[in-house]
Amino acid sequence: MIKLSNYVLYMLVGVVWLILELILTQYTDMALLGIIINMVSMIIISYKPTYSNYIFIINASLLIVMGFLIPSTFLINYTIILIISIVLYLLLVGALEPYSLLLSLLIIYLSYIMERVLVNSPVFNVINPMIKEAGINPGLFTLIFAWYFSLFTISLIIVLLIIFLIKKVLT
């Protein structure tokens, strides 16, 4: 795998975020603040590349806060770009292990299939009115619950598999 320096990597992710913030200027005034902080960060990184991780966290947090203020039209794209940029940066910096990330894509795909099955199940027709009464958006609740549950099931299977393997190999 090509090993890029932290400086180059931060600059790449900084440019992507700058474009995101430029798009966001039409939705929220905070984007301007984000642009200024991003520019200042890039200048700091040019002099002190060792601070890249801290500056990365500051800028990422700012983008997350901005995300709460934007309308739903641009939302899915924004979220996906943000997640991908964070994960890619961490992967290239060496904070994430590539094989595990590949395996995790498989796990996400499996939980996606399970989530689709769960969402269409009639259980939610019973629960949803109760959720609505509690003042929580039932659509969002279904989404969270289905994803959590499917991932939980997969985790359980993996943990059981690990326990089984440990027992089998070490005894």
Next chain:
Amino acid sequence: MIRVIPSNKLLVIYITLSGITYIGLLTNNLFGTYFGIMLFLVFTSYVLSWYLLAILMALYSQLIFSQGSAELTVGSSATIGVRVSSRLPIRWDAELTLVHSPHILSDTLRIKVNDGDYLVKLVGRWIGSTRIVGGIMEFKEPLGGLLVIQRLLLRNVDVIIKPRQVTGSIGKTGGVGGYIEYGLSLEGRLGDLRSLLIYDYERPASSIHWITSARVNELMMINRSDYGSCPIFIVSASSRMLIPRNGKRPIDDALQMISDSVQYCGEVKVVLIRRGYIEEKVVSRGAIPYLEREVRISVIKNYHGSNVSVDIPTYFRKYISEDDLSDIAT
């Protein structure tokens, strides 16, 4: 033989992720919910995959040494090749700490699993015959050490730490338990009286025996054996000899002195004494490390585990056989 150590950071990250999700849910904000749940998915599946891969790597790994035994002199160092290979064909960074008695010192090694041989430097600290019983391999999650997986890999390597070879005159090593070196070395320097001979003018004048010369009216000299008689060593075989003071054990001084004499004598008699126990042994140079081992193991067995320390995390202690444990204990 496998140990998983989760970090508190894992909890903090999960609280943050669920915090974002629940803020989104409670304020009916789509971004918070989507972003929180996506991060949660990516993060959980990543940690889970890493956990699974690391466990598989650890379970199917074995430790391989380049040689079955190693020999070194006390105070000096030797290198030994070590390799960890796993059935999972992935190269992973790991840390390896060898498990052995404090007779030798070795550093924690940064290795790659399924990579070539790595050289470990072993430094001989105390004289003796000991054993490397294996190593603890440690995988650390690269995103801030969220999970640490340790695996004890067993593989024996015998290590013999020999006493120093002294080239100069003997008797420089100091005393043993209050007995200084003179009693030992005086006879050794002069040699035993063998006979009286007519003086040979090539021999030093100090060998002339003046009284006899005066009596027979001819220069007579003393013929001595080359090295003199070999001393008998009386060595205490009690636990006191094995307790290090300032990093040195009294038994090492004794063994070094025995070794110095053996250089001249070939073999020496050693009497081991302890309360209710006396044993006489004939020791040659090569047998000195084994003598230490015999004393150590008999002392450790007498103590029945109390006051005996083993340099290995408590968690893994139960997985090492009784025999190996007594080998690496002090």
